[in-house]
Amino acid sequence: MGELSIPIGKLARSVGCKVQTIRYYEQIGLLPPPIRTAGAQRRYGEGDQQKLSFIRHARELGFPLPAVRELLALSDEADSDCAKADGIARRQLEAVNRRIAMLSSLRSELERMLRHRHGHRIRECRVIATLADHALCSQDHHAELAES
Amino acid sequence: MGELSIPIGKLARSVGCKVQTIRYYEQIGLLPPPIRTAGAQRRYGEGDQQKLSFIRHARELGFPLPAVRELLALSDEADSDCAKADGIARRQLEAVNRRIAMLSSLRSELERMLRHRHGHRIRECRVIATLADHALCSQDHHAELAES
DNA sequence: CCTAAAACCTATAGTGACTGGAGCTTCAAG
DNA sequence: CTTGAAGCTCCAGTCACTATAGGTTTTAGG
Numbered sequence: 001m002g003e004l005s006i007p008i009g010k011l012a013r014s015v016g017c018k019v020q021t022i023r024y025y026e027q028i029g030l031l032p033p034p035i036r037t038a039g040a041q042r043r044y045g046e047g048d049q050q051k052l053s054f055i056r057h058a059r060e061l062g063f064p065l066p067a068v069r070e071l072l073a074l075s076d077e078a079d080s081d082c083a084k085a086d087g088i089a090r091r092q093l094e095a096v097n098r099r100i101a102m103l104s105s106l107r108s109e110l111e112r113m114l115r116h117r118h119g120h121r122i123r124e125c126r127v128i129a130t131l132a133d134h135a136l137c138s139q140d141h142h143a144e145l146a147e148s
Numbered sequence: 149m150g151e152l153s154i155p156i157g158k159l160a161r162s163v164g165c166k167v168q169t170i171r172y173y174e175q176i177g178l179l180p181p182p183i184r185t186a187g188a189q190r191r192y193g194e195g196d197q198q199k200l201s202f203i204r205h206a207r208e209l210g211f212p213l214p215a216v217r218e219l220l221a222l223s224d225e226a227d228s229d230c231a232k233a234d235g236i237a238r239r240q241l242e243a244v245n246r247r248i249a250m251l252s253s254l255r256s257e258l259e260r261m262l263r264h265r266h267g268h269r270i271r272e273c274r275v276i277a278t279l280a281d282h283a284l285c286s287q288d289h290h291a292e293l294a295e296s
Numbered sequence: 297c298c299t300a301a302a303a304c305c306t307a308t309a310g311t312g313a314c315t316g317g318a319g320c321t322t323c324a325a326g
Numbered sequence: 327c328t329t330g331a332a333g334c335t336c337c338a339g340t341c342a343c344t345a346t347a348g349g350t351t352t353t354a355g356g
Contacts, residue, residue: 007323017314018314018315018316020314020315020316021313021314021315024313024314024315028312028313037322037323038322039321039322039323040321040322041321041322041323059313064312064313065312065313
C-alpha cells in the first residue's frame with residue numbers, strides 16, 4: 001500500500017510548505033536525512049510525511065522549534081525513558097492549556113463583537129482588553145508595576 | 149489614579165518583553181510613538197501598556213504580525229467602518245477556532261499518555277499522529293498526494 | 297548642587313526560522 | 327534520446343526580534 005518514496009516537491013505540497021523548508025529541517029536535524037536516488041535526490045516515506053506534518057502544525061500553533069523537538073522526542077523516548085517522556089508531556093500539557101485558555105477568551109470576544117454588531121454599531125471593542133489580560137498567562141510579570 | 153507615564157524599561161518588565169522589542173514595534177508602526185521627556189526619553193501611559201500586552205499575547209499564540217495588526221485595527225475601526233471590522237472579526241474567529249481544535253486534540257493525546265503511563269510503559273505514542281492529522285487545518289492540501 | 301550608577305538614546309550587527317535566486321544536474325514522459 | 331520540470335548546492339535576503347557599542351539623561355545619595 002503506502003510505502004511511497006515520494007520526491008521532496010510532492011512531500012512539500014502534501015503538507016503545504018516550501019521545498020526549502022524541508023531541506024532546512026533536515027539541515028538542523030529536525031528531520032532525519034532521507035534515502036537518496038542514484039542521482040542524489042531525496043525520496044521520502046510515510047513516516048517522514050507524518051513527522052513533517054506534525055512539525056508544520058505545531059509551528060503554526062506557535063510552538064518554538066525547541067518545543068517541537070521535545071514533542072517529537074516524546075515518541076522516541078516513550079518506550080525507553082518513561083520518566084523523561086512523562087515530564088515533557090506534563091510540561092507541554094500545561095503550555096497547551098494556557099494557549100487554549102487565551103484563545104478561548106479571544107474567541108468569546110470576537111463572537112460577542114459579531115453578535116452585537118447586528119444592532120447597528122459597536123460601541124466599544126474589547127478585543128484588546130481581553131487578550132491584554134495577564135490573568136491567564138504563564139510569566140510572573142504580574143504586579144511588576146507596583147513598587148516605586 | 150493610573151495615568152502613569154512610565155519609562156520604557158518599566159513597561160517592558162510589566163509585559164515581560166525586551167526594551168528593544170518595544171522600540172522595534174514603534175519603528176514598524178505597531179505602537180504609536182509615545183510622548184518624550186525634555187531629554188528625549190520615551191514615557192508611556194495606560195493605553196500603551198494594554199496594547200503592548202495584547203500584542204505580546206497574540207504573538208505568543210502564534211499570530212503573525214499582520215494578523216496582530218488586523219486585530220488591533222478592530223478596535224480603531226469598530227465604530228467607523230463596521231463592515232470591515234465585521235469581516236476581520238469573522239476571519240480571525242475562524243483562525244482561532246482552528247487553533248483551539250488542534251490544541252484540544254494535542255491536549256487529549258498528552259493527557260492520554262500521562263494516564264496510561266501509570267501501567268508501566270507507554271506502548272505507542274500517538275502525539276505526532278494526532279497533530280499530523282490534516283482534518284482540522286485550513287489549507288487545501290488534502291489529497292494532494294492522490295494523482296500520479 | 298553635584299556626582300555616579302542605572303536606565304535611556306541611536307545605530308548597527310547578529311540570530312532563528314525560514315524564503316528566494318543563481319547556476320547546474322537528474323528524472324521521466326513522450 | 328531528448329527536453330522540460332523538478333531536483334541539487336550554495337548563498338543572499340526577510341521577518342521578528344535580540345545584542346552590542348558608544349554616548350546622554352535621570353535620579354538617588356552625599
